[in-house]
Amino acid sequence: MRSLQAKVTVLATMVTALLIGLAGLLMLVSQRAEITTQTADSSRVHYMCSSTQCVPLQKNATAATPGVLVRYASTEVRPALSLWPFSDSGETRSQQLGEGPHRNDEDARSIASQAQQQLNRSTLSLLGVLASITALVSVTVLAATSRVLRPVETMRAEVAEINEHNLTRRVPVPSSDNEITRLAATLNETLDRVHRSVEDTRRFVADASHELRSPLAALRAELEIALSHPHLADWPTVVKSALEDAERLQELTTDLLLLARLDADALDKQDTVDLTAVVQREVSRRAMVALEADDQVLVPGRRAQLSRLLGNLLDNAERHAGTAVIVRLRGGSSATLEVIDDGPGIPEADRERVFDRFTRLDEARTRAAGGAGLGLAIARRIATRHHGTLEATDAEGFRGVRFVATIPTGIPQPRKATALEQRMGDEVWQFLNGSIVPTHGHIPEPRPVPVPELDWDLIFGEHQPVHT
Template sequence: MRFDTAPVTDHDICVDGYFVEPGKTEATDTYKFWGIRCAVNDSHAILEPRRIDDMRVPGVADPDEVITASATYRSSALIPELSLWPFDDPGAMSYRVAQDTGEVSPPYPISGIEGSPAQDADPTAADVERDAAERRARLVAVQRTLDRRVLALAGGTLSLIGLLAAVVWLATGRVLRPVEAISGEMADITEHDLSRRVPVPRARNEIAELATTVNATLDRLETAIQDNRRFVADASHELRSPIAALRAELEIATAHPGLTDWPSVVDAALADTHRLQHLATDLLLLARLDHPTGHDDTVDLAELVREASARRTRHALTVESPEHPVPVSGRRALLGRLLGNLLDNAERHATTTVTVRLGTENDHAVLEVLDDGPGIPEADRERVFDRFTRLDDARTRDTGGTGLGLPIARRIATNHAGTLHAEGGPGARLVARLPLKPHDQRLYPDVVFR
């Protein structure tokens, strides 16, 4: 076993010889040493070379007696038991003795270590103590070196952690600075000032996407609040007019009861009451449509068209519908209201004829309601779906409309994952498209109207 890295090592080499007395055996009887010489550590043994014929061994009378000589070598090392805790006292440490045969002794305190000086001459007590002190110093030096390295490693680790913490803090502060700006701006935005927007960082990262999304949300919120305010103002105006007219008629009748045609007053009051009831019903329906629920029913639009058309007698009504079912997902009452509003609008503005067409195209049901009236100008084809919108040439309050029929119809179509648009034609042409039921999309061929 090699002890190249051990702090303290011992090396012993000895040369000895012996002979067996006549009449005795080496295995069972005593044999006599003729001498032993040993060298320890850095000392050396002087063995004088001489010729075999000239060698004389005391106690041997017969020159033919057999003399046996041998040499032995032994090495060991003192192994300190080191501690990773740098604040322990190195003078209180322990050590073990490791032999070159692989044997290791139990731990001994370092204070009890013994010296083993070179044996060129008989060592004195001072030599032994000086060697023991040197051995203790070597073992302590190893522990102190380990302590310095542990402290250096701990200090370097702490310094690295501090550096990383500072870098993370600075980087986090720089990254989150736009978030703080967004948060501050959001805190200053109120319902009375929705025109402000959060700053968008120049860097194209997640925070910039967040700011863009927040601004888009604010845009939608501002639009929704403006629409709500406009709707409230329009609703107030629409409700105020019939209420004011009803109140005026009743006040005049009450002021001149003898001159009042009471049946006419009652009829007028009843008509205004009906108008108020229709308006309130439409407003409540719009409020419910702003919070749609799921649509799990299957509705046959072909059957719905036939049922709604059978109740219409004001104008000549033409229905073009396939014989097979046209199933869509939705609520029957709402889809019936959509078709009814479209028919009410067509009858209100038609001259003589109203046409209803139902077909399928690209996995969608296509419902068209046409009239032969003045039509809708191209510039107003989107505006007619705004709440309380009336076109001067086509619609007036005297026709009985509330200005909510088409907005309600579009909202119903939107809640059913469909669309409703006004398209060009000889008169007004309103087209609703609703997705067919998935498992019924390919059961029947498309029916397209051009």
């Protein structure tokens, strides 16, 4: 039995039958006691007895006195009635009680038989009424569940027709305000989220394919042209250009892999991260960046991802800044991280769109001016995974843009700001005892050693790279 309607109907019928059966049984017991009492009362005969004989007393009739000394006595027939409605009334047993003369067995059986027949008729009538009530309850429950579950069946049929090709279809929402209406509204909201997710995935795949196709096409064209004229090709230039395309492909695939992991991996394992140390280390690697930060701002999360968030914001700021980039970090119930640049700024209509994947404004669509349009999308995704936010607003005091990231801490933070420090290239570093120590006292990670220029003469002989 898989139908919920049938299960509810059967359950309601069984419960109703049980309750009505118990009530009917009590009624039958009461009816049997009443019939037994009535039979005994109707069969009772009163006598006036002397020492030698008994004379029956009749209502409104004169009776001869059987003697000088008389006494009164009575006799009644009390049947032993059965509740089984199909029992044989002729086999009903009875008992004669009283001090008067007993009736003959034939009369007693006749009285008991009539009482049993009366009880049988009452029992059958009551069973019929109870069966009718149970059937009426079953039909009512069946009709009610059918009416209640009809919208659910309609929604089920509608959802069954939805697939990846028609995600715009929605289930009908009943006009009444009840659980079914809320279920339909929730289903539609879920379908909306699924639709947006599928559309985002399709757009993501299309944009990723487009972004991957461009460097691949350029790389293939350069190699095909060089191979078609191997003696005329400037091989160092060809290899250098191919290496640049390969690096761009590597960066793009790395960002795509990171986005996929951020979407799929749950942030269930968190550490206590000193966000101040992360910011100081990231800022120390860059030029023309001013830092103002509270001491020891602690947040729960993953250190590498928070470093990537700030790194992407600084990459974007350095790409568009004119002369200055400012980083501010404040603690409290939520850590507030600001990255401000004095660049051309972002129009208010585009401040939310810049966080979409593969979104680049018109002035940043060239390979030299902008990347693949994934940096800000990754930064916001990291902030969201840390239960925070990332927004773009107007810069304070000058033309530009300010990115504000908030990360919940849950820990009261001290508010002791350090002085504003300006770092211009390597001038802020001091070489003490052979170690690189910044003026603010924080020892950063060693910088990677720059890769030396290739000796093209050893590789290609007389061919030299052409610098454009």
